[in-house]
Amino acid sequence: MLKIRNLHTYYGGIHALKSVSLNLDEGEIVTLIGANGAGKSTTLMSISGIEPPRYGEILFMGTPIHQMTPDRIFSLGIVQVPEGRRIFPYLSVTENLDMGAYLRRDLHEIRNDMDYIFTLFPRLAERRHQLGGTLSGGEQQMLAISRGLMSRPKLLLLDEPSLGLAPVLVQLIFDTIEKINRENKTTIFLVEQNANMALRIAHRGYVMESGAITLEDTAENLLASEKIKAAYLGL
Amino acid sequence: MDYFLELFLGGLTRGSIYALIALGYTMVYGIIELINFAHGEIYMIGAFTALIVASALSLMGMSGLSLLILAGLVAVIYSSAYGYTIEKIAYKPLRQAPRLSPLISAIGMSIFLQNYVLLAQTSDFLSFPALIKEFEFMEPISHIMRSSELVIILTTLVSTALLTLFIKFSRTGKAMRATAQDKTMAMLLGVNVNRVISVTFIIGSGLAAIGGVLISSHIGQINFYIGFIAGIKAFTAAVLGGIGSIPGAVLGGMILGWTESFATGYVSSDYEDVFAFGLLVFILIFRPAGILGRSTSEKV
Numbered sequence: 001m002l003k004i005r006n007l008h009t010y011y012g013g014i015h016a017l018k019s020v021s022l023n024l025d026e027g028e029i030v031t032l033i034g035a036n037g038a039g040k041s042t043t044l045m046s047i048s049g050i051e052p053p054r055y056g057e058i059l060f061m062g063t064p065i066h067q068m069t070p071d072r073i074f075s076l077g078i079v080q081v082p083e084g085r086r087i088f089p090y091l092s093v094t095e096n097l098d099m100g101a102y103l104r105r106d107l108h109e110i111r112n113d114m115d116y117i118f119t120l121f122p123r124l125a126e127r128r129h130q131l132g133g134t135l136s137g138g139e140q141q142m143l144a145i146s147r148g149l150m151s152r153p154k155l156l157l158l159d160e161p162s163l164g165l166a167p168v169l170v171q172l173i174f175d176t177i178e179k180i181n182r183e184n185k186t187t188i189f190l191v192e193q194n195a196n197m198a199l200r201i202a203h204r205g206y207v208m209e210s211g212a213i214t215l216e217d218t219a220e221n222l223l224a225s226e227k228i229k230a231a232y233l234g235l
Numbered sequence: 236m237d238y239f240l241e242l243f244l245g246g247l248t249r250g251s252i253y254a255l256i257a258l259g260y261t262m263v264y265g266i267i268e269l270i271n272f273a274h275g276e277i278y279m280i281g282a283f284t285a286l287i288v289a290s291a292l293s294l295m296g297m298s299g300l301s302l303l304i305l306a307g308l309v310a311v312i313y314s315s316a317y318g319y320t321i322e323k324i325a326y327k328p329l330r331q332a333p334r335l336s337p338l339i340s341a342i343g344m345s346i347f348l349q350n351y352v353l354l355a356q357t358s359d360f361l362s363f364p365a366l367i368k369e370f371e372f373m374e375p376i377s378h379i380m381r382s383s384e385l386v387i388i389l390t391t392l393v394s395t396a397l398l399t400l401f402i403k404f405s406r407t408g409k410a411m412r413a414t415a416q417d418k419t420m421a422m423l424l425g426v427n428v429n430r431v432i433s434v435t436f437i438i439g440s441g442l443a444a445i446g447g448v449l450i451s452s453h454i455g456q457i458n459f460y461i462g463f464i465a466g467i468k469a470f471t472a473a474v475l476g477g478i479g480s481i482p483g484a485v486l487g488g489m490i491l492g493w494t495e496s497f498a499t500g501y502v503s504s505d506y507e508d509v510f511a512f513g514l515l516v517f518i519l520i521f522r523p524a525g526i527l528g529r530s531t532s533e534k535v
Binding site for chain 1 (some may be wrong): 422
């Protein structure tokens with residue numbers, strides 16, 4: 001579904017991605033783990049067209065997208081839920097969700113999808129008229145994921161959904177990610193520092209160190225690997 | 236009492252014009268955090284366009300309200316095209332540059348447009364036809380309010396209401412608010428940010444042109460320099476009300492209009508600007524973000 005080959009991205013004069021190659025198949029949950037500053041977020045921003053790569057190519061269902069503008073890439077069905085959630089603070093919960101459906105014109109279906117979101121996260125339904133900025137961190141993460149879902153993505157890019165959340169909320173968010181993947185067949189590319197949680201729901205994983213992929217394996221094998229345990233799982 | 240009412244309504248008229256121009260300043264600032272110093276010139280170009288169109292059409296025998304509407308419409312379209320083009324030429328190439336660069340570019344654009352009109356037209360004041368005739372039903376209160384004042388106030392009211400509804404409920408309006416709050420996130424949701432910025436400039440320029448046409452018809456003369464003065468005043472109004480805020484721009488415009496009007500009426504017209512800018516300093520001491528401005532919070 002998504003093929004990245006020899007990607008080089010420069011971020012403010014820094015060579016942030018050094019020949020990154022990865023592969024996502026349809027229906028998979030693939031995780032990218034690594035330390036802070038390894039280039040995980042830059043990888044997602046390159047895919048979304050915010051930080052276009054200098055060399056290399058990105059193919060989405062066979063179409064090269066590495067020279068497209070972010071809105072074109074979005075319209076193909078690649079949606080990012082970025083790090084820090086980036087909720088529009090002065091838009092209401094419903095308006096934030098509307099923005100997720102910005103390119104859609106099927107008003108009736110949009111309503112249905114919003115109802116589905118509200119069954120997925122009843123907390124958001126309670127707060128639907130509140131401004132995004134007044135929500136708690138966990139609610140903002142729910143809203144960020146929901147806003148991404150409102151576009152009916154084919155590929156969902158999630159950047160650190162567990163960041164700054166209480167363990168019980170982390171569990172809820174990861175359960176929901178699994179559910180989205182199972183029920184909607186949405187392919188998910190999950191960037192995480194919380195390697196333990198990420199590898200538990202993922203099918204496969206990549207490990208990134210200072211801008212390069214150093215390891216690639218099934219999630220099971222990565223969870224069992226001594227090297228990963230020592231470096232990322234804190235065991 | 237009549238004198239007070241006259242000053243009050245005069246202030247409301249001035250304030251309406253300031254508000255129409257201030258809306259452009261505040262919308263552009265809200266979206267790209269740029270003080271568009273060439274915005275006053277758009278207002279001036281709107282007035283000149285209306286003068287040229289109205290002169291041509293009145294030669295062809297047109298008059299009255301249809302003349303006002305037609306000349307106004309052409310002015311709005313023409314000014315919007317200017318606003319759109321200015322953004323593309325002077326600001327868009329500098330989107331990634333340090334903050335100061337587009338600001339300098341805006342000042343340059345303002346000076347350029349003033350001198351362009353100066354050369355293409357004249358440095359003298361040109362008389363502007365009264366496109367708004369006195370209405371008969373206004374006869375009983377004609378000593379405190381002219382018909383053109385009524386038209387200015389009502390037009391501002393309607394324009395502001397339409398703008399507010401557009402921004403609150405339309406798809407593009409929501410995209411404008413989203414873009415103002417987080418440009419990158421808006422891009423990540425498929426918003427074509429360049430288009431949103433263009434729309435902002437077009438709407439702001441159109442409103443300024445409406446103000447330019449109406450006030451020129453009310454006052455009866457224009458020259459190439461009117462945009463500079465009105466621009467500075469409207470900018471003050473926008474800052475007073477809280478730059479980036481749409482109700483703030485209207486409120487700021489009204490407060491400034493009334494201050495000037497009462498200062499002129501009860502003190503002396505020499506002190507008009509002293510009171511206007513004195514008020515600005517006074518309000519900024521107590522509310523640095525303006526009356527309705529949001530104190531800027533750190534983006535996460």
